[in-house]
Amino acid sequence: MSTGCRETPVLKERGQREVFCGLTGIIWLHRKMQDAFFLVVGSRTCAHLLQSAAGVMIFAEPRFGTAILEEKDLAGMADANEELDREVARLLARRPDIKQLFLVGSCPSEVIKLDLSRAAERLSGIHGPNVRVLNYSGSGIETTFTQGEDACLASMVPALPATDAKELLLVGALPDVVEDQALDLLAQIGISPVRCLPAKRAAFDPAIGPNTHFALTQPFLGDTHAALIRRGAQHIAAPFPFGAEGTTLWLKAVAATFGIAPEKVDQVVAAPRARAEKAIAAAASTLQGKRIFFMPDSQLEIPFARFLTRECGMEAIEIGTPYLHADLHGPELDLIAAGPVISEGQDVDLQLDRVRAARPDLTVCGLGLANPLEAEGLSTKWAIELVFTPVHFYEQAGDLAALFARPLRRRAALTRQHPNMMEAAE
Numbered sequence: 001m002s003t004g005c006r007e008t009p010v011l012k013e014r015g016q017r018e019v020f021c022g023l024t025g026i027i028w029l030h031r032k033m034q035d036a037f038f039l040v041v042g043s044r045t046c047a048h049l050l051q052s053a054a055g056v057m058i059f060a061e062p063r064f065g066t067a068i069l070e071e072k073d074l075a076g077m078a079d080a081n082e083e084l085d086r087e088v089a090r091l092l093a094r095r096p097d098i099k100q101l102f103l104v105g106s107c108p109s110e111v112i113k114l115d116l117s118r119a120a121e122r123l124s125g126i127h128g129p130n131v132r133v134l135n136y137s138g139s140g141i142e143t144t145f146t147q148g149e150d151a152c153l154a155s156m157v158p159a160l161p162a163t164d165a166k167e168l169l170l171v172g173a174l175p176d177v178v179e180d181q182a183l184d185l186l187a188q189i190g191i192s193p194v195r196c197l198p199a200k201r202a203a204f205d206p207a208i209g210p211n212t213h214f215a216l217t218q219p220f221l222g223d224t225h226a227a228l229i230r231r232g233a234q235h236i237a238a239p240f241p242f243g244a245e246g247t248t249l250w251l252k253a254v255a256a257t258f259g260i261a262p263e264k265v266d267q268v269v270a271a272p273r274a275r276a277e278k279a280i281a282a283a284a285s286t287l288q289g290k291r292i293f294f295m296p297d298s299q300l301e302i303p304f305a306r307f308l309t310r311e312c313g314m315e316a317i318e319i320g321t322p323y324l325h326a327d328l329h330g331p332e333l334d335l336i337a338a339g340p341v342i343s344e345g346q347d348v349d350l351q352l353d354r355v356r357a358a359r360p361d362l363t364v365c366g367l368g369l370a371n372p373l374e375a376e377g378l379s380t381k382w383a384i385e386l387v388f389t390p391v392h393f394y395e396q397a398g399d400l401a402a403l404f405a406r407p408l409r410r411r412a413a414l415t416r417q418h419p420n421m422m423e424a425a426e
């Protein structure tokens, strides 16, 4: 009988990695936090990354920008702090709508050891209480791209007010439409009030205390989890709300914390759960029996592997994750049948060797690895697309399954049209 993967020995690798940096999170965070501004203290490379990642969006009043560190800053010939203070003063004078300003560190600011936490303190003294200035690092030296959100939310936690009220806190930046679905389900189950981190506006920021029970909606929030525990809040351990099963288990864990029976959850979710199962089944016909390999990238790999193996009939060969947090991922590992390699960290060449040896039907990986693997005849799914697409809770469960089915359908169609070409690639 399967006992899950929680006790499976983890293959730990430390070597060259292939991931985007934490600045990428600004793309979805600035949409969510409507009176925040993200000021990247970085080089032109950082500015280009943000502009190209956000390239399709045009704002009358953008909510992120880059304070460019010029060569003289990098050489230590200028006082970067003075320039930063001037830049911030100019920005805030022009934009009275900004209530939270995040100074976002980058590789260049880390290399010259610019102390952004002191800068944030100094600038909060000057511009507070109207504007709260916080800082976090999105540097690519040590972070993977979803850690940007984790670092941002973790930086907010110490500044949040205190409360003794028993409240549910949802943690993780969800698209508004998805967050509204979750709040509606929780209200029908009988749970209120519910607070969100991040809130849409600084004025709605939650308060934290020993009776705050928090449920994570994203599996990459390890530092935020630790910061909330330090404030005395209590974590609701549960699988993440992906797929019909994951969403139901997540809701039941939250309900149990508030003394609500699982039968009540079953009654409330019957219709949306049935819709989700039907939508998943439509995509699962393509996924059934297919073998999947996860390169470590988004930190969503473990919950997605659970969803794909249990609800879509896939077989996981290797589940790689940049970081494995037992508190966050344990309930997921319990549900994944023993068999796949569980790996943490990356040594990209060794891992590519394992992909080539296994020749999976689908490899989930970063953009930089996808094209070479496709050229070798392997189907791939870009991990970053999974973060940018709404995939949580019941109404998006079918879309989540379809994201994995699409590359397999595309390859099947290409093979039908160009059988000789596909054989040559393989």
Ligand code: SF4
Pocket: 021, 022, 023, 042, 043, 045, 046, 047, 049, 105, 106, 107, 108, 138, 139, 140, 141
């Ligand atoms: S933070 Fe580092 S990895 Fe990210 S864009 Fe800037 S220089 Fe590149």
